[in-house]
Amino acid sequence: MKLQRTNRLRAAAVGALAVSGALVLSACGSDNNSGGSGGESTSKAASNIKCGEDANLLASGSSAQKNAMDIWTQTYQSACSGTQINYKPTGSGAGIQEFLQGKTAFAGSDSALKPEEVAQSKKVCKSGQGIDLPMVGGPVAVTYNVSGVDDLVLDAETLGKIFDSEITKWNDPEIKKLNPDAKLPGTKIQAFHRSDESGTTDNFTKYLNSAAPSAWKHEPAKAWAGKGGQGADGSSGIATNVKQNDGAIGYVELSYATGNDLNSVKLDTGASEPVEATTDNASKAIADAKVTGKGKDLALELNYKTKTEGAYPIVLVTYEIACDKGNKKDSLDAMKSFLTYTASEDGQKALGDKGYAPIPDEIIAKVRTTIDSLS
Structure with a gap:
């Protein structure tokens, strides 16, 4: 043999x-x-x-x-x-x-x-x-499709309100405050989330709940708990819907964003500059993780509230x-x-x-x- x-x-x-x-x-x-x-x-x-x-x-x-x-x-x-x-x-x-x-x-x-x-x-x-x-x-990219907007900054607070249907228009004052130079339209926001139970959803909602608990009061889970929005099956489903709908926003792994030529949000984390969703920036956040598993189990605890320069906090580990x-x-x-x-x-x-x-x-x-x- x-x-x-x-x-x-x-x-x-x-x-x-x-x-x-x-x-x-x-x-x-x-x-x-x-x-x-x-x-x-x-x-x-x-x-x-x-x-x-x-x-x-x-x-x-x-x-x-x-x-x-x-x-x-x-x-x-x-x-x-x-x-x-x-x-x-x-x-x-x-x-x-x-x-x-x-x-x-x-x-x-x-x-x-x-x-x-x-x-x-x-x-x-x-x-x-x-x-x-x-x-x-890798990073979970927040992808969007808004006509005339190629550079968008959001923070945990605005993301929590967007995905919980508290902010419903792209020219909302809270979004304008983070993007003073952008020509934001009055287009209705179409927020897409996973319809299936997903670890990506779990990590995304852990970030929202950890970094903006006042805006996202739902417990993190694989099943979507936010109000309103539209469900899509799998990361490919979200990417497809964001690409096809003006005013759409969703969350997918970076490979699905880049593979579909989608714009991704830069995050205001409290660091000196907004942080892009890149593998290098995700690695800086993952480096803060701690092994919390017992015995041979190697489960990690991620730091979703990191303010380290260049660290992109919406990350997941598979x-x-x-x-x-x-x-x-x-x-x-x-x-x-x-x-x-x-x-x-x-x-x-x-x-x-x-x-x-x-x-x-x-x-x-x-x-x-x-x-x-x-x-």
């Missing part, structure tokens, strides 16, 4: 450059996010992958990491063609439920497991429990959720191999031009050690 794996890896490394040029990420068709990961870099990364046992690896969850999963899957399968990876971007809530029902090898979630979900996971993990492995981070012990035997080896690649230096670097921020070195080192110990 080892000889077969070695031969397969050598053959894949030789042919990966030709193959990668012909592959197209599925995200390009569904979300208009153009551009591949690069043939030469894909081939090099593929040559460093150590394949696991052949398997059909099923996973689901976070749509925030869909574009990342597309890149990772393309590169991994160019090296390990015997393993088929099927990741369904059903949303964090649905992904966790499928994992807890034993339908998938792992789940993707933009929020860590709740205590009751950890308790439920013990039925699936048998001798262990579900744990959170932070794999990729976790891969797996059992520490008691993983599915028929897919354990393949899952560990795939997650080892996603957490590797190559796997993290592959996402830089897609709007994602790599996990800080100190944390990702712990992730790699934990993946190696999964059983």
